[in-house]
Amino acid sequence: MRAAHFCTACGRVQPPVPVDYFTFFGLPRKLNVDITHLERDFYELSRKLHPDLYARADRREQEWSLEQSSLLNDAYRTLKDPIKRTEYLLRLEGVELEEQSKTATEKARASGEVKKQVVPPDLLEEVFELNMQLEELHANKKLGEHDPDLVKELEGHKAELEKKFGALLQELKGYWDEWDRTVDRGGEEDRRKVRDKMVDLLNRRSYIRNLVRDVNEVLES
């Protein structure tokens, strides 16, 4: 059931009810979402809730429309993106995702802390080698030297990482199916298992993303 955003009799905006994004669109908390359907609903709701439609309305309705349409836009933006959608659902499920964003890294750097980054086990060896190369290239650049072989190797690593990064989305989609099945019929234990798998995948994903960014920074510097 979709929340009652507007009056079904007169079509006017109603005061917003605090609901999560899935409920806002009348969707179950499942991860496979029909994007075409979502877009259609987004357009349909925009035509009912957007502030342009309430330019001549009283202040109260204008405020409701502003709040409702910002909620609509926030919800649509989150749900249409596969990663944002997964992260959002995990947060709803009480998971505190490890922040491995650039912001967090910068924050840690600025405050002098050593940021705790769990290296995904399957990447350990590769990351070790990559970091050595990065440092070498960095040192080379400082001395004004140019080592084309090293650059080539790094670029190869980068391509490898990007391939891995892309493959993660496919893997994630497999977990979505698992998750959606537990919503229909599944115990607490099943849910916890697939939830942990997704958290692990998202951490690996942001780890790889940061690595690629670091490589780019060195290559472009």
Added chain:
Amino acid sequence: MATDRIVGIDLGTTNSLVAFMQGESPVVIPGEDGLNLVPSVVALDEHEQIIVGNAARKYLIETPERAVYSIKRLMGRGVEDIQEELKLFPFHLAEDLQAGEVIRIRLGEKTFTPPEISAFVLRQLKRNAERFFGAPITKAVITVPAYFNDAQRQATKDAGRIAGLEVLRLVNEPTAASLAYGLDKKQNGLLAVYDLGGGTFDISILKLHDGIFEVVATNGDTHLGGDDIDNLLITIALDDIRGDLGVDVSRNGEVVATIRKAVIEVKTALSSQPAAKLDIELPGSKRYQREITREQFEQLIQPIIDRTVGPCKQAMKDASLKPEQIDEVVLVGGSTRIPKVRALVKEMFRREPHIDLNPDEVVALGAAVQANILSGGSEATENMLLLDVTPLSLGIEVAGGVTDKIILRNSTIPASATQHYTTQIDGQANVAIHVLQGERELATDCRSLARFDLKGIPPMAAGMPRIEVKFLIDANGILHVSAREQRSGKEAEIEVQPSYGLTDGQVEGMILESFDNAEEDFRRRQVIEARNEAETILAALDKGKKSPAWGQLTSDEKKRIAKLEKALNQVKSEDDYQAIRKAIDALNQSTMRLAELMMNSAVSTALKGKTMEQADMGEGPTAPHPVGKAEFE
């Protein structure tokens, strides 16, 4: 309905326009001089009267210290970020400007903030619209560059308020243009709008879907436009003059203004000619002449127009699109008349760009469409809805001077984000929040929007309070902030210190100063204009009486005309403009047949081999006659 009329305004760097929706299509409202474009030039004459538009242009050359142009470049900016501008533009800052104060510009004996100067332009457009409708106009949609930040948008809104206009919506210029284009096309697909104006550049990519205009990405440069080309040519001319003639005229405001006028003419000419000549008279009976070919010109401007490529690529990247996926490209802004700019766009998007609508007017026309949508819509705008985005990410400063982005650029607006704060020491009653806009990681590299002080937090142990702050960007792209301490449920008080901009109180003061007498002014202007019109029609009638057509009227008709003529003569000396207009309309009606007869005789005279002028039909009996006027022109 009349009091609810909403106009659409394009407040441009170089020119401004006002438009409205006439039936099914938007039209530009001309000024008293009959011209659609009102130059965004403001001057203060020797009687301390504000002069706007074409009439103000001569002050730019004669008394440059009393005039200002391109004020849009200074909207919502601080003294420290206009240093480049000051080198290139003859802005005269007030001498007593304090650090952190809103910029004030000197015009003769007085000083004004950029929003006030923009308000003078807006007031002129408002008057033009009021003259056109014969009724006060109080509501408007105003366009802004898509890449304008919060402060620049707020300054534009302030300008509207100062001018006595309720700004119902700020619309992004490229988006407005897409509305004007979409009106008759009504098709689905992806549209790119390339908008290179006098001072700003925007690129917007939109998805059109059954009347919904959804912006998917936007980018730009709020300091890139035709002005930059003019400044480049001026610099070259000044260098030449110094080198060839051995005189430095760069400090002579009058001469620089003359050179500026000349290079703009050359620039414009080069859009249609292979070469154009600069010919400038200098003091001491010297003369500077130089021919510029289009090829040279194109080489010179290449670095400037190349600066539009980066934003276009970024917007495509943000939209996850490749050039070949774009269905249509639309050009907006006077600078897109330059053939080299068109070639660049064609190359970038691999297709011929559209130029069906006048690039100077299309933004104002789109603003009128949006105004129509806001006023409830019409058949033409039925089902049309604009979903725009915020051009810049919104962030807050966190520990270490880092920006934490909470609303990303290209998010559909309205958009919101919620953040939680707590205190660091026991009993702390205030929390300071620094809001930023921009894409960079460090707070110092982003645009400071405002500092908020959350006040009145109930005394609790450190880390106990849980303050929820909601950031909301409205449909105008302007930020609103509200806060609540969740444990006590108390609304936290927010004190806003805009980093660049006027406070509410300052804006209020400016409105009062200039608009104490707004209604009275309007009435008086209407009376004068109605009287002028009455004189015109009476003079035309006198002429009509001497024409052979007069004899063809029945005595009843003549009697009726005489009666209404007398009535108009009576009311025209009174102060009731509505009564005068009524009398004008009545007399107009009664002379309709006379006008037709005069027309016929004029045509038959012409057929006998005389020219229209020789037929001496003058301006016709009634200049404002709808039927007659169209025929006579």
